[in-house]
Amino acid sequence: MGISERKAKEKEELKSLILGAARKLFVEQGIEQTTIRKIASKIEYSVGTVYLYYKDKNDILHDLHTQGFKQLGGEMKVLMNVTDPMERVKALGRLYLQFALENPDMYDLMFSMKAPMDFLDSVQKDEWNEGKATFGVLKATVKECMDKGHFAGHQLEPLSFAIWSTVHGMASLHISQRIEGVDLGDPDTVLANAYKAFVMMLEQE
Amino acid sequence: MGISERKAKEKEELKSLILGAARKLFVEQGIEQTTIRKIASKIEYSVGTVYLYYKDKNDILHDLHTQGFKQLGGEMKVLMNVTDPMERVKALGRLYLQFALENPDMYDLMFSMKAPMDFLDSVQKDEWNEGKATFGVLKATVKECMDKGHFAGHQLEPLSFAIWSTVHGMASLHISQRIEGVDLGDPDTVLANAYKAFVMMLEQE
DNA sequence: TGGATAAATGAACAGTGTTCATTTATATTT
């Protein structure tokens, strides 16, 4: 009842205290420095306590990855004000790319690292709700485009996935530092120009 | 002279013995199982000996990543027989994607992991020769396309980079298992259809 | 207040990459 409720709340509070410390370490010092011991000492609890609230490290990283999706989702919501679907697709891509450049470690966690997914499939497979929701926004917008006559001859899912792949590819190559070595000049400029080329291709359809 | 040459050769032999063991462990059991101790015990040498031939683990992983590029480069060479540049671009993308699906760990090492790049930039920055050569092949083919009138209004580098990003994005999302969770159905089919959509967009130009 | 339940602890375990004084093997010189 009232008591057990309060207890549950306190449990949740300590859990989010752990998550907060993990998040701070993660965004400020990267994944390598985000160790269980450092998380524990940051909130002045022992190592064992962390394992009372999280099954393992993947559990924490999965929670962290969910927070990232909440942030990205919130930023995407703003773009629902863009009425023209074609413009919205372009804006979504730009926002997605910008999110990746500004939060490289978080992006990596959300879309590349195995850890948060490894936690998931021990519970339920092929049910990556965060990804589903985000991809769903893109798919819905692409659908609107098709309804207005764009992308003739295309199928919704494959095309949407191809679009996602393109922007993800740009983000991924940037984060893994594969652009610097291949092309002299500022990586940000390379990305901006490549995105323009991509937009040109989209508009041709 | 003769002696020091032979000694140098023996040194190289042991080095490639180490690399061979590392490669075997890597392709058969993944990066997690590829530890210095396991490499050493596989060739029946001690841990310290490995460090006599390789500066650190990143050094080994960089050598491994170079081997991967030799393989990919060899496979790409075959496609030089495809005379029509547009067909060659499409074939290059298909080959690239196939390589990623068949050698997921190696692909990850070549295009995503930080380790091999971390070794590089301690020696010389923005000189990723393996990547440069591979991207160079794509760029040259795209250039041929443009010379024949395709991709009007596009710039060579940004367009080539956008193409690379698209196929890399597909490969990356597949390897990091972000497709299963988002889309019911066989990931390979999803990828094949998405690549078809991408090819459609290319041909529209 | 005393006993039961819940929460927190931190030493211990098995693993990682890396170093370096010591030992073993090879080569050179006397």
Place this chain on the structure above:
DNA sequence: AAATATAAATGAACACTGTTCATTTATCCA
């Protein structure tokens, strides 16, 4: 051939990682 100098190989030790679990501490309830 023996003694010495050089090169190569060793593996224990260090500092770190995630994870577990017997033990201690705190809280609750009768």
